[in-house]
Amino acid sequence: MNPTRRLAPLSLIPAAALLLSGCSPAADGAAAEAGGIQVVASTNVYGSIAEAIGGDNIDLTNIIDSAAQDPHSYEASAQDQLAISKADVIVENGGGYDPFIDTLISAAGSDDVTVLTAVDLSGLLPEDEHAEDEHAEDEHAEDEHAHDHEAEGDDHGHVEGFNEHVWYDLATVDALAEELAHHFAELDPDNAATYDENYTAFADEIGTLTDTASAIKTDADGTGVAVTEPVPVYLLEASGLVNLTPDAFSEAIEEGTDVSPASLSELLDLIGSGDVSLLAYNEQTSSPETERVREAAEQESVPVVSFAETLPDGEDYVSWMTDNITAISDALDS
Structure with missing residues (x-):
């Protein structure tokens, strides 16, 4: 194509x-x-x-x-x-x-x-x-x-x-x-x-970002994470992280449809299991269900890393992605 x-x-x-x-x-x-x-x-x-x-x-x-x-x-x-x-x-x-x-x-x-x-x-x-x-x-x-x-x-x-x-x-x-x-x-x-x-x-700047993500992968390869929506998953995967979120939950949030009680319960259980090292949270599509997941992560001392779909004020693409990768690294080190 x-x-x-x-x-x-x-x-x-x-x-x-x-x-x-x-x-x-x-x-x-x-x-x-x-x-x-x-x-x-x-x-x-x-x-x-x-x-x-x-x-x-x-x-x-x-x-x-x-x-x-x-x-x-x-x-x-x-x-x-x-x-x-x-x-x-x-x-x-x-x-x-x-x-x-x-x-x-x-x-x-x-x-x-x-x-x-x-x-x-x-x-x-x-x-x-x-x-x-x-x-x-x-x-x-x-x-x-x-x-x-x-x-x-x-x-x-x-x-x-x-x-x-x-x-x-x-x-x-x-x-x-x-x-x-x-x-x-x-x-x-x-x-x-x-x-x-x-x-x-x-x-060259993208290459530096790629190398930084690869360095995280060296130490964190296979580490489980959860997401409220699949927005940052490509970057998480480049850092060696594995998205464990129930598909039904993240798809419902992304498509604006009702989240089933079963998928919400499954994600909350995952958060409490100790298998998740960070929660990637999309601030631009929050809902009562995502807020509940965020609260559960905070109660379990699971770091919450915010991601967005548009550039923050005053940022360009490279500085924004640099901040995102730094946030991932800091969360895994916390």
């Missing part, structure tokens, strides 16, 4: 069946002449990564830039639509996390924009899901109107059981940064060397 796509005019292709393709050389240099590459990111996490590569040469719009906004249920505004219509590059998570982006793209109907999808770049989507996506694209090639009203099988739809929070996977972030450098250079050849240098520096 090509993680970069060009958009055909809206009249030719529905949002649920957008095909991926390469970049059009005709667009090279156009963004620079217009006074900067117009970049739209679904969240400020991806905006920070784009800014690390593009610097002052991009004009960045983050649609989600507050902890009070939930990408899963965000309702786009006319201002968001205007930003998308002017974009040269759009960065989204995909995997059903930020579906409002595809809605905005479809409405814009632009044929001159590059869309980078982190889930596609991650390589983490199960192979059978990729196979289904490719089959859907083949079917579309035979009859472009066959799937006008079908969202299932689209590579940006939610995949049950898949953890779409791929910005917590450092390899994915590195791959996205490299793609950004490549596309920025195509759009603005005069500053290609700058984008390459920025990517090299950013990749």
